[in-house]
Amino acid sequence: MSTLDEMEMPTLTFDPAPEPEEKAPVVPVQEEKAKLDDSMLNDKERQMVESFAKQIDLHNTNGILQYGAGTQKKMADFSEKALENVKTKDLGSVGDMLTNVVTELKSFDAQEEEKGFFSFLKKPVDKITSMKTKYDKVETNVEKICTALEDHQTQLMKDVAMLDRMYEQNLLYFKELSMYILAGKKKLEEVKTTELTQLMAKAQASGQPEDAQAVKDLTGLCDRFEKKIHDLELTRMISIQTAPQIRLVQNSDTMMVEKIQTTVVNTIPLWKSQMVLALGVEHASQAAQAQRQVTDMTNDLLRKNAEVLKVASVEAAKESERGIVDLETLQNTNASLISTLDEVMQIQQEGRQKRAEAEVELRKLEGDLRQKLLSIRK
Helix, strand or coil: CCCHHHHCCCCCCCCCCCCCCCCCCCCCCCCCCCCCCCCCCCCCHHHHHHHHHHCCCCCHHHHHCCCCCHHHHHHHHHHHHHHHHHHCCHHHHHHHHHHHHHHHHCCCCCCCCCCCCCCCCCCCCCHHHHHHHHHHHHHHHHHHHHHHHHHHHHHHHHHHHHHHHHHHHHHHHHHHHHHHHHHHHHHHHHHHHCCCHHHEEEEEHHHCHHHHHHHHHHHHHHHHHHHHHHHHHHHCCCCHHHHHHEEEEEHHHHHHHHHHHHHHHHHHHHHHHHHHHHHHHHHHHHHHHHHHHHHHHHHHHHHHHHHHHHHHHHHHHHHHCCCCCHHHHHHHHHHHHHHHHHHHHHHHHHHHHHHHHHHHHHHHHHHHHHCCCCCCCC
């Protein structure tokens, strides 16, 4: 009978594996009757039980002490290995890694923009470059986590295969224990119905103390052997309980393998495709924004040119309709000329009047001088 350590570990391949054979179901736990049901055994195993029961000697103390002990020891070692397998399995770290993947993916937000009161004062940064930088950082972290997850996935798949072998080994121990119990109960029933009954009849008939002691001794041996069978039944119950426990651990491993596979095969590629779409949308958005800016600039230029053209046309029209000399200028010039002529005529008039007055005054001065000279001659 091979041990768990001697079983071959599974190998990983991309080729499709054949469907595993259906495993024999665990014998359901039922209430114990007076006799253990041997329907789980085949004919050969029933013969083994019958043959082994005939070899049991209740008077062999060492034989009774060691009865079923080998299977109990294997069962104890098996339980220890199963416990060690559970203790060394850190499914929490796998769950943390899956959570870290989600956290990393959430940290990348294509719509994230810098906000704040002074954000409008800062020089705008190329959003696509910023998105690519964030993507590279997140991708690096996610790839590291995925590598660790794939290592865990490989180990978990090996554990699932190992748990299958543990399950089969547990079924074997369960059957061995059941056969020990069947053989023991058969022997116990045989001793009680034959040898013990005969000794009791002999003791009652003889009334001898040694005969009564023989009955007591055999009764004690039967009691000790019955307790031994009870211990085996307890060990058998542990085997029954171990089967669903193995399946629970195996199902947990399988679920984690599926989650890791979903993350690596579906979630990460989907995120990358969404990243490509986000970059494409941003390219289109920037192109539309550039086109909008060109259109706005063209419209502004047309409006400004129209205003300039309007002003220039009006000014040109005004200048074209304007005479060489403005009427106001002619009026001002004419008024100035008339005023000048009036002033000139006034000055001339005043000059003539002053000259006339001067001539009269000169004549008076000349007469006064002449009179003075005449008066001197006399």
